[in-house]
Amino acid sequence: MYLLQADSSGISKLMFIGTFGMLTLAVGIIVFVIFHQRKIIRYQMQMKRFEAEKQQILLNASIRFQEEERQRIAADLHDDAGPLLATARLYLNENLVNQEKHQQLQSIISAKQIIDDAILLIRNISHSLMPPTLKNFGLESASTDLFQKISGSGVINASARFHDYKERLKVEQELLVFRIIQELVNNILKHSSAGFIHLTQNITGDNLYLRIHHDGKGITQAEFDRLNQGSQGLGLKNIASRINLLKGNIFFEIDPSQTYYKITIEIPRVNKF
Numbered sequence: 001m002y003l004l005q006a007d008s009s010g011i012s013k014l015m016f017i018g019t020f021g022m023l024t025l026a027v028g029i030i031v032f033v034i035f036h037q038r039k040i041i042r043y044q045m046q047m048k049r050f051e052a053e054k055q056q057i058l059l060n061a062s063i064r065f066q067e068e069e070r071q072r073i074a075a076d077l078h079d080d081a082g083p084l085l086a087t088a089r090l091y092l093n094e095n096l097v098n099q100e101k102h103q104q105l106q107s108i109i110s111a112k113q114i115i116d117d118a119i120l121l122i123r124n125i126s127h128s129l130m131p132p133t134l135k136n137f138g139l140e141s142a143s144t145d146l147f148q149k150i151s152g153s154g155v156i157n158a159s160a161r162f163h164d165y166k167e168r169l170k171v172e173q174e175l176l177v178f179r180i181i182q183e184l185v186n187n188i189l190k191h192s193s194a195g196f197i198h199l200t201q202n203i204t205g206d207n208l209y210l211r212i213h214h215d216g217k218g219i220t221q222a223e224f225d226r227l228n229q230g231s232q233g234l235g236l237k238n239i240a241s242r243i244n245l246l247k248g249n250i251f252f253e254i255d256p257s258q259t260y261y262k263i264t265i266e267i268p269r270v271n272k273f
Contacts, residue, residue, distance in 0.1 A: 084118040130175060139174040140165045140201070143181055147199060150185070160199040169208070169269070176242045177210070177267060180250075183235050184212055184263055192216025192261075203269065210265040218261030224252045 091111035096104055134142035140162040147160040168174065181199065188194055194216025201210050219227070227236050243250050248267040255262060 081118050081121050084114050084121065088114040088118070131178070134174060134178055135171065138165075138168045139177055142174075142178055143199060146182070146185070147197075150189070150197070156189070156194060157196040158198070160201075162201040164203050165201055165208075167269075169267070173246060173267070176246055177265070180239050180242050180265060181210070181212070183239050187235060188212075188214050188216060188218075192218060206269050208267045208269050210267075212263040212265075213260050215260045218254065218263075219252050220254060221252045224250075 088111045091107040091114070096107055099107065131142055133145050144160045144162070147158040150156060150158040169177065185197065188197055192214055194214040197212065197214040199210065199212050201208070203209070224236060228240050239250065243265070246267050248265065250266070251264040253262050253264075254260075
């Protein structure tokens with residue numbers, strides 16, 4: 001009888017210890033989950049802040065770029081077109097009718113030449129905003145023309161090949177993509193000391209891909225992201241802001257052979273613009 005009571009008491013103690021241990025473990029797990037969830041929430045909030053800051057940087061870069069473009073156009077019109085038109089007005093003043101015929105003719109010819117110069121200047125400004133080849137014939141023709149001009153300099157071997165660009169993007173999208181290509185090519189020409197630069201295009205699924213290869217000095221994705229976070233590198237920020245407007249992606253990488261760099265632009269063809 002005594003043994004039974006002793007065994008029963010021992011079992012009760014073991015059950016109590018086991019129950020207490022399970023409760024402690026359960027509480028520990030709950031506390032761990034709570035702290036882990038809080039940590040995850042803090043991390044997500046921090047990532048959202050970083051993303052918001054990144055978007056703000058891109059927005060500021062885009063606004064700054066647009067403002068610089070406006071100032072440049074305003075300066076060109078004010079400093080160049082304005083004086084030309086003012087000079088033409090001098091030749092076509094109210095005293096023109098009182099001049100002798102040969103003087104009238106000379107004044108009209110001079111005014112016409114000045115007006116032609118002003119028209120050419122305004123046309124050049126217009127072309128800088130929207131290249132006529134891009135507007136009339138599309139991204140393929142404009143890009144091919146750009147690379148042919150670069151190759152024609154004899155300084156660098158440049159080529160562009162579009163494999164399946166049968167359906168054009170919207171004009172606004174093509175202009176954004178073309179400006180991205182121009183900025184990338186300009187950076188390569190200025191900083192890379194490349195011997196060749198090659199652009200290819202293809203379509204996979206719903207995405208348009210443009211790839212630029214060159215054998216000069218380049219950057220990787222990590223370097224691009226780091227430069228984008230800094231206060232310098234307005235050109236790279238302009239690229240990032242345009243990619244953001246296109247709802248696309250851009251990737252910078254070096255070939256495993258370490259012989260050339262590749263930049264990939266990924267643009268959705270579905271109408272999301």
